[in-house]
Amino acid sequence: MNILNTDMEIFNPHDKFFKETFSIRENVIDFLKGTFPPEIFKKLDLSTLTRDNNSYIDEELKEHFSDIVYTCYCKDKELKITLLFEHKSYSVTCPHLQLLKYLLKIWEANIKQTEKLIPVIPVILYHGKELWKVRRFSDYFEGIDEIFCRFVPEFEYLLTDLSKFSNEEIKQKVFRKVSLEIALLLMKNVFDERELERNLKGFFEIGRQYFEEEEGLRFLESVIRYLYSSTEIEVGKVVNTIKDISERGGELGMTTAAKLIEKGKIEGKIEGKIEGLKEAIEIGLELKYGVEGLKLLERINNISLVEKLEAIKEAVKISKNMEEIEKLL
Structure with missing residues (x-):
């Protein structure tokens, strides 16, 4: 059985914390014990649960998701199951679409590795403020004639909504x-x-x-x-x-807090320097090339490296034409 967790961009703090928490094997086991339907849980051989570092995310999905994978087998059978963990801090209109991307990636990996197709149980852990409405995938095809429902891929997911727990x-x-x-x-x-x-x-x-x-x-x-x-x-x-x-916890807390505060100061200084460089470049372009020069700003504003912005700033000063600046973009 594979257990896969996903959610929004890894820089999202909710996702990062979820990933760190579910990287602890015992946490995953405890979560399964506390939330899974008994008829499913009793089929799982948790002694075989081990971390798998394979990823089922392609370049497109990397912008929005992260993943954790565990492997596990069913009791009394050499049957592999995949548990797909989708973490959500906000309500999604049609979660099936995101889940389907993962299902396809997992099954494509099965084919590539000459394995049998592995059943997948999607699980969503939700802790947002809005009400989460569980619907069938076919419900999103409004007005569809029943004769066409057989062409819609129908599957369920298990929802753990933390608002339902005190x-x-x-x-x-x-x-x-x-x-x-x-x-x-x-x-x-x-x-x-x-x-x-x-x-x-x-x-x-x-x-x-x-x-x-x-x-x-x-x-x-x-x-x-x-x-x-x-x-x-x-x-x-x-x-x-x-x-x-906790005395030890307090000591660690003070050290961690100091690092976070210092990091915030450094990031603030860097951000301020970046904004200052962009403003200097904008002024230089307008003075030297007028309205035509300002057309480069859209591309320049997407740059976040201080070194590159400094190079562009110097290029604006000594350039003889805009083409010399564009070579740096």
């Missing part, structure tokens, strides 16, 4: 792995910052002992980065909350 259910009833509990609690509440900040200490309390272990500290660093990049909660408040619970 905080207490996530903490005490559904899941058992500390890192998974904390991750899902943060993701469930991340769009209600007042609620999240109010409950932060209670969420972290779950990891009091876990944050004294090396694995727990690595996870805690991921948590701090997630909260820093996806909320407006002051990183100092997060670190102080952790310090009240």
